[in-house]
Amino acid sequence: MSKLKPWVGYLLPKLGQFAFVILATYTLVFVLIHFLPGDPLVAALASKGGGDTVIDPAELEALRAQYGLDGNLWEQYFGHLVALVQGDLGTSIATGVPVIDMVARAFPHSLEIASLALLFGVVSAVIITFLAFAAPWPWLRQLLLQIPPFGIAMPAFLSGLLLISIFAFSLGWLPSAGVRAPGSAILPAITLALPVGAIFFQVFSAAVLEAMNSPYVFTAVAKGVTPRAIFLKHLLRNALLPSITILGLLIGYLAGGTAVVETVFSRDGIGRLTVSAVLARDINVIQGVVLLVGATYAAVNLIVDIAYGFIDPRTRLGTAKKTPAPVAEAGAAT
Amino acid sequence: MSNPMDGPSDDILVVRDLQVTYATRNGSVPAVRGISFSVPRGKIVAVVGESGSGKSTASQAFIRRLAEGGKIDSGSVEFAGRDLLALPERAMRSIRGAQIGFVPQDPSKSLNPLMRVGEQIAESLRLHKKLNRSAAAAEAIKILEEVGIQDADARARQYPHELSGGMRQRVLIGIAWACSPQLVIADEPTSALDVTVQRQVLDSMDELVRRHGTAVVLVTHDLAVAADRADFVVVMSEGQIVEQGTTLQVLTSPTHAYTKKLVESAPGLSSARLVPSVSTQESQPNTGSLFTGFQKQSDRLSGERATNILEVRNLVKTFTLQRSGGGSQVLRAVDDVSFSVPRGSTFSIVGESGSGKTTTARIAARIAGADAGSVFFDGDDITALKGEKLRQLRRRIQVVYQNPFGSLDPKMSIERIITEPLRAFRIGDRSHHGTVARELLEHVQLNPDLATRRPAELSGGQRQRVAIARALAIGPEMIVLDEPVSALDVSVQEQILQLLVDLQVEFGLSYLFISHDLGVIRQISDHVAVMRFGKILELGTASDILSNPQHAYTRELLEAIPGRSIALTPGT
């Protein structure tokens, strides 16, 4: 029992947080949809049937029941919540297909470019940081450090269109659209990697720079350690540690970015599904997508949180037992 | 010390005309301006100076690793006959750690937090002694034992955060000595440590020096540490060497004015209770008109008033520490503490970090609450005062903090800072405030023209004077001083302490004074309490405690004060 207990105490709050984020996301979406002016169903039907559709009130009520938009707000809130727990995200107003099926079909395509983008982004950020760190000339370092502000200011549709006109139309190396052709994920992934890599770079390079000026790196230099070993053994881990906490945030960027990228590259996926749902004012699909993204974010944060506890000895479980309390040993003079 | 121009000699390190500048936004600023000295084999040379003297920069220049923007302009650093400044970087790397060890300043930040401490020593052994992994690990444990770490086998597998500050500094010393270097440069190796720990760490460093015959450059701000440990002393000021010679020479018969001042003001070396300077006593009459808050000093010390301005009884304060892995631990930060402060005197609490002295002072000043016990001010129970009544108490008790950088709002002008309490209590009008601010600045011996400046433009000592002026503005009867001089250079320390003593007489103030430094305590206190682990171990008049300590810990503290090895008679 004494072995088990700290684990329970450690994991339970984190799992609770995970559940809370999903519940709160659901609540937030619900509040936004129902408290902003306008009737979502009427708007959706109007969008479906063209400008001046006249709807029979009785038919409207039937449709309300069909899409789970009947009853008072509390009934809707808890009704959807119960359905959600059972894995039911409702029915699309525009297509009549269960939302969960639509999302499940689109998700793998988005997952493919998003994970590729994350990989490209993070790896190139680390490489550029290393080059900047090892740059023999200050001007080169300055130049390399100018890349991320550029990546952050770059609209995704612009980089996407540039990549298409260069690599698809001019050079003909890679397909410009679709999900089937081999290599079709590469250009969208690069487009998506640009802002994500830039954001990661900002956090990571700041952490490296801070670590570079830290006394423990001075100690390593005074030991005679080579610059490469300093970067790999002393800087990298210390700088990656604070950087991985923004992974969750990057998931958000990736999810938001897919809307533009998948439109530019005419690819099926979560982003394009969302865009067409918004165009059709299909509230049920939008809610399903946001919940999915919220759940992914919460899951990534949960994993990062747990991983952090393992990587950082200062937060690792079961240590700091036989040593004196850290409070009692802080230096007197500062 | 031999003359650096003598050519090949027994000196392991010969520094000639070394100049270092830092590139800043406002152009290049010289940090080291042509210093020359030498370090004989196996001897300890102390480089002593205050902050900004360039001593740390010089020590970093010896291993050619300066902070960003630093550049060695000219001179030579000859180590074992080779000019280090002319070596290629690769050759320099094989000297760092192997032939020149370095003990850095801040043990809490100088070890890689994500690497086991044994590995941090072993890294150096594998690199320079070409040991394999297991041999290096075994050797690292031996080194930990050698620097006095018990249970070295287990400690080697721990991370830095699991070690105390003293142990971390021992590990850093172990890294420096790992490859038996001929020279070790120690940059303020113990200034972040408690005085008793400092002594143990310096002792084990001495031991290594004796055993390995290592030469040491000991960079320190503390003349007393230099007096105890060094064979030779080099005194630096503003980037230059003002005096060098054997320790005895420099400390007993200093020739340069700066060295004399340094020797005189070093609190650890020889000090007595400071006496008020005459000039301020004479200036007393002009105070009544300005400080409406003040009553006449004679009124304060007589009449129907409690003899003890402050009394605390049986204070208890506990903190619950959350363990990262769950669970908690209760810490009794203040444990049944009682004392009283006689009106018009200075009561000091001395203790090392974690002793509970600051928490006690904060409770006494009603900044923090207590779990049990009571506080009486001027005979009234103020333990439970709240709201407006507590605010009114602030007119009578004021606080001066340790950190003169943190306690002044960076966005405010000095005048606004000083007169803030007057505004808070709606005393006087705007034009009156300007006059009061200037008068107060004069009282704390600052140029009244500073009133328009911002805190960032002032030195540490000047800021602390501003903080004192602010505390005086509403004419309090008592000031709680929490380590008011420990962030300052020694020569500035003494000036501030003298100011406090003068103001005490001038305005009839009572002080509750908190310090970790017995040397400082000696200069200002009438009564002293010694605290450890939340308890008062010993309490009495300053002269009794300091000359005839009863408790073993008090004796340990007194013995740990550096500078006792040489009987000093400061030149006057």
Add this chain to the structure above:
Amino acid sequence: MRLLRQPGFVLSIIVIAVVIVASFAPSLLATHDPYGSVAADRFLPPSTEYLFGTDHLGRDVYSRVVHGTALSLLSAALAVVVGVVIGALIGLFSGFVGGRIDFVIMRFVDVLIAVPGVLLALIVVASLGFGPFSLALGVGLGAAGSFARVMRSQVLHIRNEEYVEAARTLGVRGPAILMNHVLPNAARPVIAMAALELGTAILAVSALTFLGFGAPPPAPEWGALVAAGRNFVSTNPTLSILPGVVILVVVLAVNRVARTIGGEK
């Protein structure tokens, strides 16, 4: 001033000045009627006559970009105002009250941050209908969470500063501490963040107008211009790329100035 010696900063200021002129007096910069089509001049490449070329209806793309400035930036600026006002108020309140209320508020702010700003904006747009104002509300709401967090952490940080405790021990009242110490010291990071958010908001708004959620078609919003040109990207890439480059340049300039406000050298 030292800043004026930095070419990047000077260039950014010039760009922003041009943008301001284009917003308030577009006719000073435009060379043609943004809506006037010349059937004979369709798909012309960039030239001195038509700086960015002409589109499928023979309209001057450059003049359309100039005339679209006000509309494109209005939503972005409004979004920042919405984000700052909502976010800063929440953060200030939460940080100052503290305790359990703070905890609950911040968990909801976490969620506001967890949902990507673009998605949040899409929900608002889907509920309220398309157009610049619902874009502004949506993007602003998406930014409010970060503002709340920054403001709160500033308030907490400053509340724990020694000078605030010192003020309390000097007998300064709570409201005076808030006005004299907390707000002046918290302002700069929040202003810097607002400036940086303007760049992000321009990007978000242009992305959403690119997707077709902005003002209805003839309006020359920047994102919509890129979207319109996109159909001809294989034959006339400049049609969509040049308006995109304008967005890039403006965002770069805004971010550069924002970083300077934030105290970066």
